Amino acid sequence: MSALGFIFSPFVIAILTALFFRKESSVSKFVALALFTAMLLFSLHLFSELPSSGYLDLGTFLAVPQFDFFLTLKVDMLSTIMLTLTSVLLLLVALSSWSMKNQALYYSLLIFFSGAIFGVFMSTNLLWFFIFWELTLIPMYFLIGIWGAERRIYAAIKFFLYTHVASMLILLAFFLIHKEAGTFDMTLVKEGILLSPVLIWWLLFVGFSVKMPLFPFHTWLPDAHVQAPAPISVLLAGVLLKMGAYAMIRMVLLLLPETSQKYAWVLLALGLITLFYAGLMAIYETHLKKMVAYSSISHMGLIAIAMSTLSYTGLSATLYEMIGHAFIIAPLFLIAGFFHHKTGSWEMKNMGGIMQKAPYISAIFVLAGLGALGLPGTMGFVGELSILLSSIKSFGLWMAIVALGSMLGAGYIIWTLRRVIYGEMSEMVRKTDFSMNLFEFFALTVFALFIILFGLFPNLLFEYINPAFVQFSSLGGAL
Amino acid sequence: MISAFTILFAMALVSLFFHRSYLLKPLSLVALLGAGYATFSGTVVPLIGFGTNEQIQLFELVLEVVLFTIILHESEDITITQTLFLGSASVLLLRSNTLISFILSFEALSIISVVLVSYIKTKDQAEGAVKMFIAGSMATGIVLLGVAFYLMGGGMLLAPLSTQSSLFMGIGVSLMLAGLFYKLTIVPFHGWAIDTYALVRHSHAAILSGVAKTVATLAIFKIFAPFLAEHITLSMPLLATLAIITMSLGNFLALFTKNIARILSYSSIAHAGYMLIAFVAVKSSYADEGILYMAIAYIFMQSGAFLALDSMKKEYNIETLDELKGFASQNPILSFFFTLQLFSLAGIPLLAGFLAKAVVFYAGVDAGLWWLVLIALLNSALSVGYYAWIIKSMYFDEGSFKTRLVELHLPLTSQAILATGTLFFGIFAGIIFG
Incomplete structure (x- = not known):
């Protein structure tokens, strides 16, 4: 249950912070710091709970069995490490943004981002994974577009569109996986039962390459990096690109090992x-x-x-x-x-x-x-x-x-x-x-x-x- | 027991006597609550040719919530009355089972739509209303011609649409669909919609494109799905082509538009294309839920977006992207709601628009049409271009508003209800799948 809280409470806190602390905006910093500290403690705590191999089940919520749409939260060593890295970076980014303008909105977007990114690393249902994956775009779009440098608008929209198009390929791949394997749960998918693993591999590969980013899909990043305010560049490099690398490992290499071998x-x-x-x-x-x-x-x-x-x-x-x-x-x-x-x-x-x-x-x-x-x-x-x-x-x-x-x-x-x-x-x-x-x-x-x-x-x-x-x-x- | 239709129709008639009275709005709202309760308890019109099921019941409830918010938002007496009439016609259309009841209630809905937009104050509104009237009459003619062919081929008026077909029945159904696609704004039958939605008052556009169109889509799917499934070899390529053209054209034209209402009109056409995917993928068991989900999501987000635009137009005289610049600092709450609905239209997760698209598109993949879904997904990504552009104008640009405090209690309440709906159906999908 606490895992679910760490994903969804940031969304609520973010909206409340943006609405109620507009006048005393320095409160928002401490709200963010407190939340990110709690997230760090939670991720560290997960290490002690993890089984020696495989996944730690954190519960299943919001079940829609007819569409195989479950918010299944499972973590293993890989995702726990990513969670810890993310919360450390969020904490340090919150500290290094201390003198930003328009703080209430800034920190509430950071808080919103933290919930989405925790969802990415914890959910093993492909559809929910995708939901959180896409959700990270929204706060980033505003963070670059409002606090960025001179060409921030161009960079923000390019970032949003470019990575969103890539996400569409990923979503199609997830649909194909569900059609062929009969499940959205990535821990249950076996490559052997897929009918078109090569098509799925290419869709996923291109989709995640954009986020990592790999040549020739990298052109959004120099713009986003340069136009974003410095702390947000840190988040882009430290969290968003790592999210791409994490997904590449998790969905491409671990999910489709044989095809990956072929196209390594x-x-x-x-x-x-x-x-x-x-x-x-x-x-x-x-x-x-x-x-x-x-x-x-x-x-x-x-x-x-x-x-x-x-x-x-x-x-x-x-x-x-x-x-x-x-x-x-x-x-x-x-x-x-x-x-x-x-x-x-x-x-x-x-x-x-x-x-x-x-x-x-x-x-x-x-x-x-x-x-x-x-x-x-x-x-x-x-x-x-x-x-x-x-x-x-x-x-x-x-x-x-x-x-x-x-x-x-x-x-x-x-x-x-x-x-x-x-x-x-x-x-x-x-x-x-x-x-x-x-x-x-x-x-x-x-x-x-x-x-x-x-x-x-x-x-x-x-x-x-x-x-x-x-x-x-x-x-x-x-x- | 009294059904939702009876309550809405009676209230619509009674409401005529309450014009220019402050009682009109509260009474109408109470009537809608009553209608909601009647729908919830599952009473039906005791007439041959009408029936309901759980899906329709759910959609009716959503429809009544949306009509509630429209009336809450609306300040013109005549529009409130028309909204009630439209609501009663919608209930009938949703519940119709046989061809004759479908055609009759569909025409009732069309005529009320025309009457709705005929409350004209400016030249532009007149142009929008006339275009809609002419296109609507054309469409009706074509539908009736189709019915005539269908009957000639041996079809029955007092029965659901037959799945067997003779040549004439086939021609008849095709003609009927062509006529009905006018209402769904499928390209190439879309011409009237862009002007009408953009030129008439924005709250009327919310009713036309948000409510009437979704109701029609759902009802058409319910009546025609068995026939389309039976003749999949013919219907699939034809409808797939229409779907591709519709969504691509809608999205591309929206990219080059500066007028916000016009962007929303094009986006409405693009969404008709997405909905058509459920018609193409009718063989999939997810098509039913897909179209229902799409209808529910769309009625919330399209009405929400147009009603927000209506408030902006009325209070701040905003019509183009340039005039929208810096609006977020002027009215953060209305901007937030507008942004939420735009993101939902763009298909951003945790909002109803995403899950609706996900289910419809999955139905497409399930029917083996992954290439069609790929085109739809890329279209959906393209659409982010113009939605993000509207949001950019609101949040990133500096504006030149004269600071003026505008109290928008009722419109903001109705926005809050619509936003709650969009959020609710974006997270809790279980209710759609029953």
């Missing part, structure tokens, strides 16, 4: 193209936030490569990198947004020498940047190394080219650091006062601590990640 090369190819294409775009960019956005997309390419191995080690690496990517890209977005907020410019050439004015924030930016290029001791290193190793194991030595992707990363990160953080102090930076709100400061520190903590002690995470993919330990890998 598509995923691999798109992953490689995404890695290199986005990496090159990031080198080319002089717009600070666009650089971070392309770096984020490039890392999603890495995640796709790790997925395509379809092996135990590969999927563990995927999940680790998903968490690592969220923690590394978040401070990059937040600090890029902070620099823009203070200097009023996105252009790297206008910046320089920020280290001398704001050493602590710059240090976190450097740390996250080094994490993104995979410096040992950070989460980035563990993630990229395990992806490299697992893909070499599955596809052979030529996969060492993945390391080239990391080298591209080194290129754009180090060059950016040189232009923005170090170097001559520019006139603009000299005039700017880089003082930061205490809550935002705290959020950044937490991100930095996570990057180092899990980078030095990856087993803290792998202890939980590995059991999520036990069923894959029997499979040798794709090829």
